[in-house]
Amino acid sequence: MGSFAKTLPNLSLARPGxxxxxxxxxxxxxxxxxxxxxxxxxxELRGDRADVVEDGADLRLVLRPPQPRDLTRLGLFLGADGDDAAYVAVVTDPPTEAGDHEDDGHTLREVGALLGDRDAALFTTALALANWHRVHPFCARCGAPTEPASAGWLRRCTREGSEHYPRTDVAVIMSVVDPDDRLLMARGAGWGEGRFSVLAGFLEPGESLAGAVAREVREEVGLEVHGVEYLGDQAWPFPSSLMVGFTARATTAELTLQESEIAEARWYTREELLAAVADGSLTVSSRVSIARRIVEHWLGHEIADVP
Known part of the structure; x- marks a missing residue:
């Protein structure tokens, strides 16, 4: 095992900004x-994209002064920094046809790992709120239209005034290690060949986080686990999740796959995983994701030269 900290330091999309x-x-x-x-x-959030510019080896968001047309768009108050500068996101529709704009911007998946704390927090919060507004135009109680209120942080029913707040879906994501210290990697049903990740699943009502880890592992690959330990958590607004990372130990290595969820799964030693990444037979998650960091935590160092 490498010398990485017990928890995941400097996790993308996880630091206050x-x-x-x-x-x-x-x-x-x-x-x-x-x-x-x-x-x-x-x-300015266009669909799920925003403009960025280079800032040395990193990137920063393009933040502009207000324009008159911003008053006609969905606005989201994101907060202020130490200099009391206020930040507002305005949400516009994405281009309807290819070539509508010379540069349609970049997604959070593409640039999140290269943004500073403030800009990562701005983009993550704006995208999560915009996704929620997009899919909640009607009241869950009576079906009437809702309208934004509280500077974009709730929607209010236009008929009976009930208030509806953004929701976050909690998911657990975990490294599972066998008695020989091998890491389990799995390919989800419907994923392309070679695309593997650690196991993950949503928290169910009335369930603890550790309980969700044990249940998901049991359901998806038929393993019992123990020694569940917290590693870190990350906002994941695709569309509205919080990913809570763990590591767990399997009591055996014998797998029984839930075929509706898992296409294939296998155990890797550190040498086997690095060789598979190098020859292209295994593709790991991008640097912005907690999944990638959980794999690297087990490995003991970063995985080099993988976009």
């Missing part, structure tokens, strides 16, 4: 006021 100032969200006319102030920094 600015003060959210939740107490300001209910202020009357907050968004129109901020969007009339040239000092406000605006993140």
């Amino acid at each position: 600015l003060d959210r100032l939740a107490d300001r969200r209910t202020a009357d006319g907050l968004l129109p006021t901020l969007l009339s102030d040239a000092a406000t920094r605006v993140l």
Whole structure:
């Protein structure tokens, strides 16, 4: 085992970036006021994309002053930084045809690992809220249309006034290690050949996080596990999850796959995993994801030269 920390340090999309100032969200006319102030920094979210520019070896978001048309768009108050500069996201539709724009921007998956703490937090929060607004246009109680309120942090029913708040779906994601210290990697049903990751699944009602780890491993590959330990957690707004990472020890290595979920699974030694990555027979998750970091935690070092 390598010398990595017990938990995952500097995890992408997991670090605080600015003060959210939740107490300001209910202020009357907050968004129109901020969007009339040239000092406000605006993140324009086009579908799931935003513009970035190079900043040395890293990237930073393009944050612009408000424009008059921003007042006609969905606005999301994201908070302020230490200099009291306010940040607002405005959500626009993605291009409807290829070539509508010379540069359609970049997705959070593409650039999240290269953004600083503030910009990663801005992009992650804006995308999570925008995804929630997109799929909740109607009241769950009566079916009437809802409208944004509290600077984008809730939707209110236009008929009976009930308030509906953004939700986050909790998922567990875990390395499973056998008695010989081999790592289990699995290919999900419907995934392309060679695309493998660690196991994951959603938390069920009335279930603890450790209980979800044990259940998901048992259901998907037929293993009993023990020694469940927390590694870290990461916002994952694709569309609305929180990924909570763990490691666990399997009591045996014999696998029984849940075919509706898992196409194939196998155990890897560290040497076998690195060789499979090198020859292209195994593709691991991107650097922005906690899945990649969990694999590297077991490995003891980063996996080099994999985009």
